[in-house]
Amino acid sequence: MNPAEELKYLLPNSVVSVGIQTNKPLAVIRKEDFLKVAEKVKELGFDSLSVITGVDRVDRIEVIYNLFSYKKKQNLALKVVLDHRSPEVDSVISIWKVADWLERETYDLVGVKFNGHPDLKRILLPEGWIGHPLRKDYDMNTEQFVTIGEDGEDIVSFDGSNLLRRK
Amino acid sequence: MWTGDIMITNPNAYDLIVAILNAIGVYNIILGFFENMGMEFVLRAIIVLVEVAAVVAFALVTVMFLSWLERKMFAVVQARYGPMVTGPRGLFQPIADGIKLLGKEDIIPATADRWIFTIAPYIVFVSVLLVYIPLPFGESLILSDLRVGLLYIIAISAITPVSILLAGWASNNKYSLMGAIRAVAQDISYTIPLAITAIAVVVFVGSLSTVDIVNAQQGYWFGVIPKWFIFLQPLGFILFLIACIAEMGRIPFDFQESEQELVAGFFTEYSGMKFAMFFLAEYAHMFAVSGIIVTLFLGGWTGPAIPLIPIQITSLVYFIIKTYAVIFFAMWLRDTVPRVRIDQLLHIGWKIMIPLALLNLLVAAFVVTAGVI
Amino acid sequence: METETLLLNVGPVHPSTHGVLRFKLRMDGEIIRDCQIVVGYLHRGTEKFGEMKTYLQFIPYTDRLDYIAAMPNNYAFVKAVEELAGIEVPLRAEYIRVLVMELNRIINHLVMMGSLLLDLGGSTMIMYGFRERENALQLYESLCGARMTFNYIRPGGVREDLPEGFIPKLNEFIKDMDMRIVDYEELVNGNEIFLMRTKNIGVISAEEAINYGMTGPSMRGSGVDYDIRKVEPYSIYSDLDFKACMRMEGDSYARYLVRVDEMRESLHILRQIVDKLPEGKTINQRYSFAPNTGAPSAVTSYFPRIFTPAEGEVYSRIEAPKGELGFFVASDGTTKPYRVKIRSPSFCNLVALPKMVIGLKIPDLIAAFGTIDIVLGDVDR
């Protein structure tokens, strides 16, 4: 029994379906129960969170968590399917500390809101950037101009007027 | 020469110049000329100015050579060539750098304290040059043989941290301030072992005059070993060397700069000529401190006399060779080791070096009092 | 005494942040009370590029992630694509891939040692490291024509076969490195000042290292016996004899030593590869194209193929010199990936840095940061 099936057996209501991500077991989780499942998964020995990936599937947004167990040397992928208009999921920062930056990155580039994250702000792009670039509907033709303001804040504009802040 | 009330017995550079002029046979003529005008002091002033100019010129040439040597040596250690283009093997690189620095814009930050910011580099440079006064370059090649020469050197060295603090504070930059505070902490904690180990030498000599210290190291034990204080006080020498490297502010103790932590330490905001002043001061200080090490522990300008060559010249050569040996060691060490941490530096200074220096002094005093030597 | 905390910005432009990284430090005198890391100054949108380029065109962009060691980046992406499309790779190509990746591991660790020592103030080591790195880069130059941005590994194999005289030069390099590593160890390992600066600095326990997502040599310095090359052997690593280097202490010195040991192991692997290197093709031409080396008459067999893997998604990871490098590739059956996500080791290792340095001093921050070994191209992507 692979870990995804084990998880399905343990939490039949929370796990929607079980599948395969090429060569890794994959479990699709109901987004309401995600935090609970994550805690269970940690108990099962999956102590390392490799990566959080947000994928914009146009009609929905999928967030994929790739986990690894140092004890059992097993892989597991968790997938949550979110609403495209308001993608929200519980933060797992309390379980895996590395989720801090990974969730911020996913928020930054894909626009998934992680409930319960203490400091959910942009990480790679400047604060105030408009749009989430890895969304499929992101407007690639609009230029945005970024400068650092007097107090160290990032200032973003569409027309570049902020570039001439010193007269 | 005007020396206050203290009578000087050791000949100094003033006497040397007078002697040379006498030898040529012009001194009395010139003296007569000035005496006729009733302005004998003008002649004295001129001779003193000549001495000062000679020392400043020597310092500047040394600085240039040292900065070239430092780079070249750094390069050789790292399997590189170093400066090669300007002049033979890049020997004129410091001149090119000097011209470049002169041509740079002199930037004063808007929030800096203008006056202190401007004056600090000059204080550093002057205080370093003042150290050269009681430094015996050779037999009678000394600007002024002060009775309190060693005390004077240590006292003048204490001006440097003040000016560094001024520079760091006036820059109004956090890095500069931290660099300055570190430099001051370092200088204070290393001046103490420096002074105590120097006192151990003074205990042997019985005089603070640098010339007396050198004279005390003339001669040989058993006909072979030179009577240098390094053999009498190896521990003292090591402590003094470490303290001096800290005084010079070089890796492993270059806290005033500590480039990788504080960008450039207290001279982060300096540019152009003011930066050049710090640069000059650093290398001039390096030479001066190495000269002090040589004077105190390595026999100063003493060495086997060579017939037919005047002792003034041979002694100068000996002194310079020894000084460059010390500088070589400092550069070699710099190329090898990383920097210690500031609290570790203070720890070494206060908890290890000062007790050992005191122990060294105690042993020296005991040896002298018991009359072993 | 009541004192005010000092807000100190280290970076984005600072001698020892290895690029454009910014620490927002809240200092109590010299002691760090709070450390926030600001990244993103080098963000180039590589993941977005992945969606806009074909599979083959994206490979040059992976070179620009971790530009110190670009070959594993190439390989990680190619491995993901190969797993997604089920491409078979000739054995010789696999050997060459491992060869170039292990060579890159040595380069990376040389640069890391050099820059760590430079950060600590000892400026000689970096030049020694770069001297040997130059030899390795010349090997790369003769192999694929580029020194840092290789674009060498292709889906289905490698771009070109080894050039003439590569193996003798490689043997020379290995022999040279054996002697040089002894030099490095004498210069650095026992140096008392280096020990003072790195021992018990930036300590992180094994559990915390795992929880903070540290991987690679940085984590093995904390005593986690874990190496993807061992745990999930990919390519030909299962045929090779090597061990995952590990230290128990979890401080900066342990992380440094792990890298020195890994250089030795990599040399050991290189020697085995030189012995075992099989003959044969270097690329599976059904899926990819290699440079046209034949006469113009032979062009038809080299006509480029449009490469479209089946719909699906894959997350594949390798042991890059800096840690676990993973590529998530989702395909929708077209010529371009639907989504490329890069799990870069530098990014995740950096999360643990504030945990390590709070309560220490700025010089310790520099020491701990140097041993985590990040490249900003890899952090910001």
Added chain:
Amino acid sequence: MAWISKNWAMIGIIKGLIVTMKHILQIGDRKTVTVQYPYERMKVAPRFRGKHAVDEDACIGCGICETNCPNSTITIVKYGTRWFPEFNLGMCLFCGLCVDACPMNALKMTGDYELADYSRESLVYGPERILFKKEVSK
């Protein structure tokens, strides 16, 4: 810090000093390795990927290099009576995909790596600067 009392001899530093001294005296294989760059140059490998060169006789102006270029470096322009690629080297990744893709084996990359210039416009290498004629082998 306590361990420093055990390390009075500073063996490690002395070892390091010996290593650097070996380099100063160039004992063993520790000689100077750098070159005086503008005056002497290192030989580049035959496979070096520098500035492009297009074989005037072989190129058919098909544009396959243009479609294969990841960074839109190449545009096909008319030169004389025929069509040739034009390279904007300011955008070039020097990845070599165009060389690999060329069906006529007309493209190659030379060992010319000194491509710095004063303006962006001068980095656009038109056919007049990259064409070469292959010597006919007898």
